[in-house]
Amino acid sequence: MVPRVVFGRGSFDQLGDLLMPKRKNSEAPFIFLVDDYFENPEFLRRIPMLFNDEVIFISSKEEPKTEQVDALVNRIKDAYEELPSGIVGIGGGTLLDLAKAVSILLTNPGKAEHYQGWDLVGRPSLFHVGVPTISGTGAEVSRTTVLLGPKRKLGINSDYTTYDQVVLDPELTKTVPKDQWFYTGMDCFIHCVESLDGTHLNAFSQSYGEKAHELCEEVFLGNPKEKDGQDKLMMASWHGGMSIAYSQVGIAHAMSYGLSYLLGIKHGIGNCLVFQHLKDYYPQGVALFHQMKEKHGIELPKGICANLTQNDFDILSEVSLGMEALWENALGKDWRSKMDANRLQELFARI
Amino acid sequence: MVPRVVFGRGSFDQLGDLLMPKRKNSEAPFIFLVDDYFENPEFLRRIPMLFNDEVIFISSKEEPKTEQVDALVNRIKDAYEELPSGIVGIGGGTLLDLAKAVSILLTNPGKAEHYQGWDLVGRPSLFHVGVPTISGTGAEVSRTTVLLGPKRKLGINSDYTTYDQVVLDPELTKTVPKDQWFYTGMDCFIHCVESLDGTHLNAFSQSYGEKAHELCEEVFLGNPKEKDGQDKLMMASWHGGMSIAYSQVGIAHAMSYGLSYLLGIKHGIGNCLVFQHLKDYYPQGVALFHQMKEKHGIELPKGICANLTQNDFDILSEVSLGMEALWENALGKDWRSKMDANRLQELFARI
DSSP states (O other), X not given: OOSEEEESTTGGGGHHHHHGGGOOOTTSOEEEEEEGGGOSHHHHHHSOOOTTOEEEEEOOSSOOBHHHHHHHHHHHHHHOSSOOSEEXXXXXXXXXXXXXXXXXXXXXXXXXXXXXXXXXXXSOOOOXXXXXXXXXXXTTTOSOOEEEOSSOEEEEESTTTSOSEEEEOGGGGTTOOHHHHHHHHHHHHHHHHHHHXXXXXXXXXXXXXXXXXXXXXXXXXXXXXXXXXHHHHHHHHHHHHHHHHTSOOOHHHHHHHHHHHHHOOOHHHHHHHHHTTOTTTOHHHHHHHHHHHHHTTOOOOOOTTTTOOHHHHHHHHHHHHTOHHHHHHHHXXXXXXXXXXXHHHHHHHTO | OOSEEEESTTGGGGHHHHHGGGOOOTTSOXXXXXXXXXXXXXXXXXXXXXXXXEEEEEOOSSOOBHHHHHHHHHHHHHHOSSOOSEEEEEESHHHHHHHHHHHHHTTSOSOGGGGOEESOOOSOOXXXXXXXSSSSSOTTTOSOOEEEOSSOEEXXXXXXXXXXXXXXXXXXXXXXXXXXXXXXXXXXXXXHHHHHXXXXXXXXXXXXXHHHHHHHHHHHHSOOOHHHHHHHHHHHHHHHHHHHHTSOOOHHHHHHHHHHHHHOOOHHHHHHHHHTTOTTTOHHHHHHHHHHHHHTTOOOOOOTTTTOOHHHXXXXXXXXXXXXXXXXXXXXXXXXXXXXXXXXXXXXXXX
16 A cells, blocks of 8 residues: 555645655656656646756556566666666556556566566565546556556556555646546546456455445536545545455456557546446446446547457457456356357457 | 555464564564453464564553553563564554554654654654554554653654554454444544544545445444444444544544543543533534444443542643644634633533
């Protein structure tokens, strides 16, 4: 779990004070990895830079990749004589996951892809701080960083992945475009449905998942005031992330991983594209999803899988069915009797 | 926040594995501070002792005291040539608070009373693990350890107070006597009412407080199965503790601190004794409290303050009104216009 967190509108301005005691010396910079959406002088002035600190703006148009992590790590190692004081990730799931992975690879040898899996990280990561600017991914609180590698999309799951400090400032989310707000919020909602409906649930995850689910309903089906809605969705993301840290997601995530691997579709929208067709598996959750989608006038793209070849579908199925833990959580130990490549292809074909 | 937590029935048996990587060497023991309620061969066998580890059984009949902390620290320093590998607290709020304080005083010079207050601890505490055996105090997750000192009852509030690892095993709570189960559960419920009704509330604390409140209602007014009720009350305590970590309690706690200081009344029952008379301040919460009390046939002792002298009442008022932050949270910045020693004495006299 994240050992330190500050919450509040405007709390981003505390970042300088939070970093100060962690500065090793004037030669050991803080590296700020920032979504290039914020590449403007006004935001740059708010980043608490000192000494040789550096800001690296990164596009979040694509999912984070292992080779991107390796390139960032090499760039940082080449540029500085000693290890940085720490890494600060500012952005959505992509930036938060990149910053986590970079902090791990700065203190652990080899390539990022070697650590994809569970508890393969041997040494503590560099001090790292997460500042989410969009709510829903749960990346700010989770113990994983999900990367697209040469062979698979898989998380680096370890106790060293989790952020050392998180700054939750709902005000940073006020400029999120509506579609993106919806897709990323639904990432949280779908986490909760899958976790609460799963076979791996315990009272710990259940309590977090229920609270996040309730907050999503308030935000997407209630009529909260603007700031209140931003505050609540940030907390929904937090609790949703805590819920899956100790349980597991399900079918939408397994299928969305396939879409992401084959077609580079981003995680939030990928989950929505899949989840809308899963009423046989999550009837109540899917019904609520459609209500939310209609209430906010969201149109999902269609025909995503219309022109895929059989080979493409085979890849989709292979990647998706490879997420065994997710299927087991969703359908039980005998999940293979309930789902196979043919059934899965029917579902993908509707997207 | 607590960086590592395991949850689950029987998870206490993972304690040995959790401690192993933290053992510095065979000369640096783990010291287990255990509620003497568990002083029996069966439980002793479950404590994962190695090398020169030591178990110290401690009575939880009285509130933890600063001088008790100092005595324990001296005893440990005298007994071992080097610092222990860590401290493990096993018990209710008293034991959990003692273990936190001992871990701080083993690495920080001077007496425990010098650290009562906010952020006075300069050095990281010794590695410490908390294992609650009763649910409701929130001590397992909070950043304070509340101690009765020579001058006052006050917490050592610091980032180093929080446990490094917590083991949440609801099975350990199955032998709690019914009265104690109720009083300690109400500690959590009253936390939530005071925090949710307070003026310092933000969306972070609110979300935790609401979940804890809801779980308390399920446990004390619903009819959960036995194990389910134990699981849920343990999570209520966790979320309730998280809620007040970032907000503040109120009138019941301020008054209960007075009772505790003057009469040595324990925190859980003290909160109940006060809270039953606070319907003018927390109408809904107090109504629910009476429902819960009746449903479980709990009789609170009466006449506690019947024979107090005026001097006693003056001490009660002085200690209680000294908790300014709590009164401000409950009644707003102009709380002094709403509460004074006379009004307070009327309330105490009913107890």
